[in-house]
Amino acid sequence: MSTKKLAVSALFISLTAVGGMFKLPLGITSIAFDSLPALLAVLFLPASSVGLIAAFGHFISALLGGFPLGPLHAVIALEMWLILWAFAKLHLGGRHILKWLVFVIGNGILAAIPFYFLLSAAFFIAAVPGLLIAAVLNAAVAGVAMPFMIKIGKKVE
Template sequence: MKTQQIALAAVFISLSAIGGMVKIPLGIASIALDAMPALVAALFLAAPLAGLIAAAGHLLSALFGGMPLGPFHLLIALEMFAAVWLFAKLHRSGRNWLKWGAFIIGNGVLAAIPFYFLLSPAFFYASVPGLLLAASMNAAVAAFIAPFVTEAARRFA
């Protein structure tokens, strides 16, 4: 791994930490922009590194929020890794529309499925609308700023 990639990953993890501090309460969940930098990072970095940024961003966001789900946040970080890893793989394969839907469904619905069994069905049904909204907001902001970041990267390359 090149030093430049490590430095870029550190910048995106820092941006995820900042996005994780932006909390919008929504029922039992909260919306934070911690995943957005990882989605943008997927445009420039390999899938595993983009996934690592998402996992670190979630853990930092949870830490700022008081770790309300305790050790379950490790599971959520793994799910975030997987959702952004898939997003990056779809991006690399040119499936530009599919990557957004896969991220929103993966992060907004599929990631909540283990909690149906681990906590309760009520927790699952109560959290999915907020998670879908949070995933959609992260994806929308990333989709909006991606062309600007890509153009800026081209100018500095």
């Protein structure tokens, strides 16, 4: 990884910390904007870096919230890496509508499925509405910001 890509990745990871500080409690989950920087990083970085930013973003957001799920946050970080990696691949492939569906459904529903088995059906049912709202809000803000971000900078090479 070039120094420039590393610096841009560090910038976006720092922005996930800022986004993770904006939390709105919603049932057993909270809405945070820790995914937003990773969604925007797709404009400047390769898919693997975008996934890494999302994983770090989740860990930072969980740290700010007191790690309520303990070591299960590693599972969530891995899920976030995968979802944002897929988002970035779809973006690079020109699949602009599908990328948003993958992000919202992946982050809002699919990422909660392991917890149906690891914790309980009640946890899954209680978590999904908040996760869906968070995914939609992160996607909406990113969708509005992306045209402005494109004007601001060029893809990091």
